Amino acid sequence: MMSKIALALTLVFTIAWYTGCSDGDDAAAGSGLIEADEVIVSAEVAGRVTERFFDDGTELRRGDVLLSVDSTRIVLQIRAADASLKAAEANLETARARLAQAKETESFSKSELDRVSRLLAGGSASQRQYDKARFDYDSAVKARQTAEAGVASVRTEIEKIRAEKDRLERDLEDTRPKAPISGTVLDTYVEAGELLSPGRPVVMIANIDTVYVKVYLNAGAFSGVVLGDTAVVDTESGKRRFTGTVVWTSDEAEFTPKNVQTRESRAGLVYAVKVSLPNPDRTLKVGMPVYVTIRSK
Numbered sequence: 001m002m003s004k005i006a007l008a009l010t011l012v013f014t015i016a017w018y019t020g021c022s023d024g025d026d027a028a029a030g031s032g033l034i035e036a037d038e039v040i041v042s043a044e045v046a047g048r049v050t051e052r053f054f055d056d057g058t059e060l061r062r063g064d065v066l067l068s069v070d071s072t073r074i075v076l077q078i079r080a081a082d083a084s085l086k087a088a089e090a091n092l093e094t095a096r097a098r099l100a101q102a103k104e105t106e107s108f109s110k111s112e113l114d115r116v117s118r119l120l121a122g123g124s125a126s127q128r129q130y131d132k133a134r135f136d137y138d139s140a141v142k143a144r145q146t147a148e149a150g151v152a153s154v155r156t157e158i159e160k161i162r163a164e165k166d167r168l169e170r171d172l173e174d175t176r177p178k179a180p181i182s183g184t185v186l187d188t189y190v191e192a193g194e195l196l197s198p199g200r201p202v203v204m205i206a207n208i209d210t211v212y213v214k215v216y217l218n219a220g221a222f223s224g225v226v227l228g229d230t231a232v233v234d235t236e237s238g239k240r241r242f243t244g245t246v247v248w249t250s251d252e253a254e255f256t257p258k259n260v261q262t263r264e265s266r267a268g269l270v271y272a273v274k275v276s277l278p279n280p281d282r283t284l285k286v287g288m289p290v291y292v293t294i295r296s297k
Contacts, residue, residue: 028225028294030215034277034284036206039181043196045069045174052192054203060179066203069175069196074168081165088161092154099147106144109137183207186286206286211279212247215292216256216270224296225249231275234291235284242284244277246294 047069054066116133119125187204190196213233217225229246253269275292277284284290 028217028221028273028296029292030217030273031289031291032213032215034211034213034286034288034290036208036211036286037181038186038204038206038286039183040204041066041177041180041202042198043069043174043190043200043202044177044198045074045171046195046197047071047073047175048195049190049192052188052190054185054188056185056188058185060183060185060205062179062182064179066177066179067190067192071172071175074172074175078165078168078172081161081168085158085161085165088154088158092151092158095147095151095154099144099151102140102144102147106137106140109133109140113137177202179205181205181207184282208279208282208284208286210276211284211286212274212276213244213290213292214272214274215294216272218270219253222249222271222273225273225294226297229297230295232293232295233275233277234293236289240283242277242279242290244275244292246273247276248274 049067050070051068052066053064053068054060060066113130113133113136116125116130120127120130183205184207185203186206189201189203196202225246227246227249231244231246233242233244235242250272253271255268256270273294275294
């Protein structure tokens with residue numbers, strides 16, 4: 001496929017070279033391939049594709065559902081998480097009740113310890129009575145601390161269950177992936193009935209309302225090019241010309257890419273120039289070879 005494109009591009013260049021010789025060796029012109037901003041959407045969840053809502057060439061709007069993945073297992077897992085959450089919330093109420101009781105016991109034990117301490121100081125209580133009150137209070141403090149740890153543990157369990165449920169709900173949402181941009185389907189990578197795995201490409205979408213082409217110029221031709229220059233773009237058929245604008249120029253020279261044929265390629269080092277083209281009727285297709293002539297201001 002690429003060899004055919006390269007051959008077609010070479011033919012375009014050859015025709016352009018012979019018809020443009022009068023412009024001189026430093027003419028700001030060159031050939032390239034039409035490109036577009038492309039997005040490859042990949043699966044984020046595993047499962048079998050139950051339905052696909054696009055084909056090659058389908059026009060999509062941002063947010064359109066692309067396909068449906070079997071969500072039965074995820075739905076069951078969410079139900080299980082809901083049940084676990086309810087059980088954990090019930091455990092939390094029990095743990096809070098135990099903590100409240102432990103605090104009451106601690107408060108009573110402290111009062112009793114203080115009372116026995118006063119009696120001991122007045123000679124109305126024995127050391128044995130004081131030691132027992134101290135023991136009861138210390139035990140109550142430990143019981144309260146244990147109850148607090150129990151409440152914290154249940155709360156942690158609840159947060160863990162909620163996080164797992166959030167993940168499952170995100171997975172459920174991912175069973176119906178949506179188009180991230182508006183555009184045209186250039187390629188499809190999955191069929192209904194196939195088993196998806198996370199990361200597997202699903203579809204390639206391109207916004208071809210505006211396309212661009214990169215051409216590579218030698219230093220002489222590049223020196224006269226500035227942002228905003230007008231570019232005339234000829235297609236292989238030569239039946240129609242398109243007008244574009246220079247929107248980017250490279251900051252440094254590079255060796256001519258192997259897939260680019262320009263009459264300046266003998267110079268070795270070239271500069272890239274990007275031309276943006278409005279394409280409202282979508283006549284220009286991705287991969288189409290074109291010849292670009294830049295008219296400097």
